[in-house]
Amino acid sequence: MTTGDSQTRTIEICPSILPADFSRLGEELQMLELAGADRIHWDVMDGNFVPNLSVGPDIVFSCREKVSIPFEAHLMVKDPDLLAPLYIKAGCDLIMIHVESTLHLDRSLNEIIKLGAKAGVTLNPATPIENVEHVLHLVDQVLIMSVNPGFGGQKYLESQEVKIQKVCSWITDRGLEVDVEIDGGISSTTISQATSAGANVFVAGSAIFQHPDGPATAITELRETALSAQ
Ligand code: DX5
Ligand code: ZN
Numbered sequence: 001m002t003t004g005d006s007q008t009r010t011i012e013i014c015p016s017i018l019p020a021d022f023s024r025l026g027e028e029l030q031m032l033e034l035a036g037a038d039r040i041h042w043d044v045m046d047g048n049f050v051p052n053l054s055v056g057p058d059i060v061f062s063c064r065e066k067v068s069i070p071f072e073a074h075l076m077v078k079d080p081d082l083l084a085p086l087y088i089k090a091g092c093d094l095i096m097i098h099v100e101s102t103l104h105l106d107r108s109l110n111e112i113i114k115l116g117a118k119a120g121v122t123l124n125p126a127t128p129i130e131n132v133e134h135v136l137h138l139v140d141q142v143l144i145m146s147v148n149p150g151f152g153g154q155k156y157l158e159s160q161e162v163k164i165q166k167v168c169s170w171i172t173d174r175g176l177e178v179d180v181e182i183d184g185g186i187s188s189t190t191i192s193q194a195t196s197a198g199a200n201v202f203v204a205g206s207a208i209f210q211h212p213d214g215p216a217t218a219i220t221e222l223r224e225t226a227l228s229a230q
Contacts, residue, residue, distance in 0.1 A: 009179060009200035011226045012038035013219050014072065016183075016205035018054065018152045025059065026066040032208075033067040035216035036223070040071050041183070041203045042092065043152075048078040049101055050150035057083075057090035064091035072141075074122065074183065074203075076149045077101060081108055088117045096120035096143050099131040109138045120181075124149060129163040136176055141201065142167050146194070147184025152205035156185025161197040168198030188221050195229035202226065 015037050020028040029040055042060055047053040060071065072094040073087040080097040087095060095112045099121060102108040112119040121132050122143035132142055144163050147154040164180055171178045181201035182194045191202055204222060211218035 011195075011223055011230065012179070012201045013222050013226075014039040014041040014181070014201060014203050015208045015215070015219070016041045016043050016152060016203050018043045019205045019209035022055075026063050029063050029067045032215060033069050035208075035214070036219040037069060037215075038201075039069055039094075040067065042071060042073045042087070043205075044073050044075050044077060044083070044087065045150065046077040046079075046083075049098065050076045052150045057086040060087060060092060061090040070094065072096065072120070074143065075101070081111060084108070084112050084117075085115055088112070088115045092117065094118040094120055094140060096122045096141065098149075099123050099127060105131075106135055106138065109135055113138065122183075123163075125157050125160060129166045132167065133170060136167075136170055136174065136178060139178060141179040141181055143181040143183055143203075144199070145184055146182050146186070146190075149184075154185055156187070156190040156194075158193065161193060164194065164197035164199050186222070188225050191222050191226050192229040195226045200226075200230075 015032045045052045045054040070093040073092040074096050077083050080101050084095045095117050109119040118140040120141035121139050124145050144160050146157045146160045179201045180199045182199040183203035186202050186204045187207040208215045208218040
């Protein structure tokens with residue numbers, strides 16, 4: 001649940017599935033739920049839009065009943081209009097599509113909403129934030145990439161913080177209820193500056209799966225650091 005003011009939006013921590021052990025994905029998701037994850041972030045890659053290939057809708061469907069927390073799908077795909085319905089059917093609550101992957105963003109987002117899912121929009125580091133200004137009224141979330149999509153474990157791009165600030169000002173000025181999510185290189189260090197810029201939802205892969213004290217400690221640390229920076 002979010003409010004228009006970026007300072008009071010609920011902080012949410014969303015582990016990416018990319019670093020998980022895919023041979024026991026269901027158990028990994030149960031571990032993340034127990035560790036305090038707010039949502040599961042499914043990084044969907046088709047080997048076209050990004051130079052990597054990840055999970056299909058059947059894998060998402062097979063994990064749906066394993067946990068009760070929401071599923072969000074980050075569609076890094078060439079044809080989101082074709083694939084979005086499949087991930088909704090598989091049990092995703094929120095579908096995020098890249099502005100760079102569709103000619104008719106407004107229509108693509110409306111199709112997701114018509115199917116009963118929440119819609120989100122995401123943009124690559126080189127894409128101006130102005131690309132989402134005229135669909136803000138349609139979406140539940142704006143996802144700003146702080147790495148070039150395709151892989152986990154990359155360095156956080158500070159340059160993206162101005163986009164967070166800009167979109168938060170539009171959201172606040174218009175009294176909209178839109179989450180601002182950031183994805184890529186989020187750690188207990190970078191989450192502070194991303195929160196200060198106005199983000200309230202954070203994707204993390206390596207910072208959670210590679211934490212020496214385990215995912216629960218990682219998620220707690222990320223949440224507490226963000227809360228103190230809000
Ligand atoms: C990259 C994905 C991110 C990535 C995050 O294309 O969208 O979600 O997996 O991984 P870390 O947190 O390791 O940067
Ligand atoms: Zn992602």
